[in-house]
Amino acid sequence: MKPKLLIAENHPAMRAKVxxxxxxxxxxxxxxxxxxxxxxxxxxxxxDLVILDVSMPILxxxxxxxxxxxxxxxxxxxxxxxxxxxxxxxxxLAAGGDAYVSKxxxxxxLIYAITEVLAGRRFISPDx
Amino acid sequence: xxxxxxxxxxIKLGVSSWPTALIGIVVxxxxxxxxxxxxxxxxxxxxxxxxxxxVLATCFAxxxxxxxxxGARFFWVLLATAYSLWSAHQALNLYYELGLRIEVPDxxxxxxxxxxxxGALVAAIATLPHRGVSNQKQNRAVANVLLVTLFWIFIYGxxxxxxxxxxxxxTAFSYALRFDIVYLxxxxxxxxxxxxxxxxxxxxxxxxxxxxxxxxTLYALSSTVANLEIDSGGYVSGKLYGVGLTASVCWxxxxxxxxxxxxxxxxxxxxxxxxxxxxxxxxxxxxxxMISVPIVWELLQRDERSDLRALRVVFAVVMIVCLASSAYxxxxxxxxxxxxxxxxxxxxxxxGMALVGCDGRWIRVNRALCEILGxxxxxxxxxNFQSLTHPDDLDADLSYAHRVFTGQLRFYHLEKRYIxxxxxxxxxxxxxxxxxxxxxKVSYGIAQVQDITARKHAExxxxxNQEELQSLAGRLITVxxxxxxxxxxxxxxxxxxRLALLCVDLDMLRQNRPADVQAAQELERMRRExxxxxxxxxxLSHNEHHPQLTLGLQHGVASFCNDFxxxxxxxxxxxxxxxxxxxxxxxxxxxxRVLQEAMSNVAKHSEADGVxxxxxxxGDQAVLRVSDDGRGFEIGSDRGLGLISMxxxxxxxxxxxxxxxxxxxxxDVEAAVPIPISGGLNIPVIGKADGNT
Numbered sequence: 001m002k003p004k005l006l007i008a009e010n011h012p013a014m015r016a017k018v019x020x021x022x023x024x025x026x027x028x029x030x031x032x033x034x035x036x037x038x039x040x041x042x043x044x045x046x047x048d049l050v051i052l053d054v055s056m057p058i059l060x061x062x063x064x065x066x067x068x069x070x071x072x073x074x075x076x077x078x079x080x081x082x083x084x085x086x087x088x089x090x091x092x093l094a095a096g097g098d099a100y101v102s103k104x105x106x107x108x109x110l111i112y113a114i115t116e117v118l119a120g121r122r123f124i125s126p127d128x
Numbered sequence: 129x130x131x132x133x134x135x136x137x138x139i140k141l142g143v144s145s146w147p148t149a150l151i152g153i154v155v156x157x158x159x160x161x162x163x164x165x166x167x168x169x170x171x172x173x174x175x176x177x178x179x180x181x182x183v184l185a186t187c188f189a190x191x192x193x194x195x196x197x198x199g200a201r202f203f204w205v206l207l208a209t210a211y212s213l214w215s216a217h218q219a220l221n222l223y224y225e226l227g228l229r230i231e232v233p234d235x236x237x238x239x240x241x242x243x244x245x246x247g248a249l250v251a252a253i254a255t256l257p258h259r260g261v262s263n264q265k266q267n268r269a270v271a272n273v274l275l276v277t278l279f280w281i282f283i284y285g286x287x288x289x290x291x292x293x294x295x296x297x298x299t300a301f302s303y304a305l306r307f308d309i310v311y312l313x314x315x316x317x318x319x320x321x322x323x324x325x326x327x328x329x330x331x332x333x334x335x336x337x338x339x340x341x342x343x344x345t346l347y348a349l350s351s352t353v354a355n356l357e358i359d360s361g362g363y364v365s366g367k368l369y370g371v372g373l374t375a376s377v378c379w380x381x382x383x384x385x386x387x388x389x390x391x392x393x394x395x396x397x398x399x400x401x402x403x404x405x406x407x408x409x410x411x412x413x414x415x416x417x418m419i420s421v422p423i424v425w426e427l428l429q430r431d432e433r434s435d436l437r438a439l440r441v442v443f444a445v446v447m448i449v450c451l452a453s454s455a456y457x458x459x460x461x462x463x464x465x466x467x468x469x470x471x472x473x474x475x476x477x478x479x480g481m482a483l484v485g486c487d488g489r490w491i492r493v494n495r496a497l498c499e500i501l502g503x504x505x506x507x508x509x510x511x512n513f514q515s516l517t518h519p520d521d522l523d524a525d526l527s528y529a530h531r532v533f534t535g536q537l538r539f540y541h542l543e544k545r546y547i548x549x550x551x552x553x554x555x556x557x558x559x560x561x562x563x564x565x566x567x568x569k570v571s572y573g574i575a576q577v578q579d580i581t582a583r584k585h586a587e588x589x590x591x592x593n594q595e596e597l598q599s600l601a602g603r604l605i606t607v608x609x610x611x612x613x614x615x616x617x618x619x620x621x622x623x624x625x626r627l628a629l630l631c632v633d634l635d636m637l638r639q640n641r642p643a644d645v646q647a648a649q650e651l652e653r654m655r656r657e658x659x660x661x662x663x664x665x666x667x668l669s670h671n672e673h674h675p676q677l678t679l680g681l682q683h684g685v686a687s688f689c690n691d692f693x694x695x696x697x698x699x700x701x702x703x704x705x706x707x708x709x710x711x712x713x714x715x716x717x718x719x720x721r722v723l724q725e726a727m728s729n730v731a732k733h734s735e736a737d738g739v740x741x742x743x744x745x746x747g748d749q750a751v752l753r754v755s756d757d758g759r760g761f762e763i764g765s766d767r768g769l770g771l772i773s774m775x776x777x778x779x780x781x782x783x784x785x786x787x788x789x790x791x792x793x794x795x796d797v798e799a800a801v802p803i804p805i806s807g808g809l810n811i812p813v814i815g816k817a818d819g820n821t
Contacts, residue, residue, distance in 0.1 A: 010621070011621065011622065011625040013625070013626065013629055014625045014628070014629055017629050017632055017633075021632070055620065055621070055675070082620065082624045082625065082627075082628050082662055082666060083666055085676075085687065085690075085691070086690060087676060087683070087686070087687045087690065088675075103625070103628035103629075103631075103632070104627075104628050104631040104632075104658075104659055104662050105631070105635070106628075106631075106632045106635075107631070107632045107633075107634075107635030107636050107639065108635055108639075
């Protein structure tokens, strides 16, 4: 059985691209556009892994991660972002992230990162 | 010859014809005295010219009095009096000589007139006309004249009068000799007074007084010789001393004439000087004492006629009483005037004034203070300053007042509030000073109170306006930042996402078509290009709005320094001091922008290896310092380094910027912005104290 994934990304084209990248290998249970929707969807679908865009309005990626973890959810979390700012990466990992993938390198890094995370390891994209 | 030059000639003649005429008279007189045999009938008519000259002098002096020449009417009136007495004397003389054709009898009044005219002359000189006699001081001048005149009347009445009318001639000390001596004394007094005052008076009066001095000296000399000659029975009109007499009279005529041509604008009223008046009364007292000496002498001397002695004593006593009482009245009046003047300064001052006792009770208050506080005088006198002072200002005032009353402080200045009778607050500037008595103990103080409510309100309005401007500036900064944030979001949220998508697509394309080497290389290049574009876009977006700034200035600056080091390879070290959370948001934005600008200068111009960013809060200031170890620049060649825009940004939040740099010494940029102090504001009372006494 394919692992269940949930995608939270506010940019529609990016959301569609991420889904299309992962559809073949994973079961994408939902893709949502905002942080609040993501928190709701996680408690509803109980996915194995959540792909979180770092910067979203109202609730951003790290916020969602903290809430989800606070609810006692064990889903792995992979952050995606255009930015490779060290402070931001630190914040995301501290919020409960397991991987941090640069959106620019998603074609090469994203599936690899997910497999690594599901295998219990961590992954951070190399800086461009 | 034109009409105008003719009139100019006439004016010239008008001005210079008098001295010419006067000198001509003297010359004619001299020629006559030398050429014509003394005792001639013709020469005795020179007495007539003498009279004419005196009448002329009287008229000129009167005209000056009427026209208030040089602003000294009183002086001219007295001078005219002196001249007219003199004319009367001369007229009487001529009446006896030419009309009755007899010698002037001893008991004639004409000698008394001659004597009196010199008294009037002394009085005129003693008026000190250069002081500008105002109406109020006219009384004082009249009193002075009375004193002088009484004195000379006394001298005459004591030494001459009895011999003139009571004792027949032939005694050892005859009337004529006594008169000559006293008359000489009187003339010497004129010379002395004119001589002393000629050096004291100022402006045009100096020349008038020197003329007076010279004329009276000439007259004294000639008249003394003439009198002695008459007494020895040898006087005949037409002798040489007659020339001296005529010349002196001509000179006296010239005095009122020349005064008309002096510039009167130089005459300025000098302020009244109470010291002078007390000195005058001291002299009056001395005169009184001096007069009593001959009385005692008179009483002790037994070899004279008893009726004469009685007359003299009565005369002297009456004079003493007159002199003493006029001196007393003068002094009393001066003191009262002085006191009234002080009290009117107190009462009519526009500044509120009060005498305050040690317990704070009002002892005396003026009208201005009543108006400032809204109470009547009696209501104020029934209360004390403590009960009318605003409770917030009372402690400061009391502590200063205590130090003044205990002699530790001579005075203090305080801006404080009183409560008006109608209940509103009155702001005043108070100056309070100690009034020590003779032993140095302070029994009460003087308070001077100026209403500054209007100024305080204006100041508050200015402050409000400033606050409004500040908040407007703050809003401007916020709006600007919001706008930048929006642009940043657009860049980040959409454009960079789409670029990232392109990257993904290109990567996938590369993965799918590895066979075509050239296409793969091309794809690789495009991929790299777009990757760089994403990074640039992100930088641009961060420049517009640094995402970490929302987490606080400290985070923003840390993240910025981190990025900076990475981007330019210049090690940026961040140091922070104090509680940075106290910095308001608008100031945060401003300081961050200044940091961006300064760091951009470091990157572009400094060639530095390292830069230290210090962010601190010290007291009521937030300070940002950017110091690099680069090549520096010369101050003044700093155009185009964005310093102006930094300064403008800082000015919006009331901040300032200092730049220190010199070649090879690195650059130090320091921005300081005032921030609200934690805790309450100080009470708005400014206390200022002079040194201890």
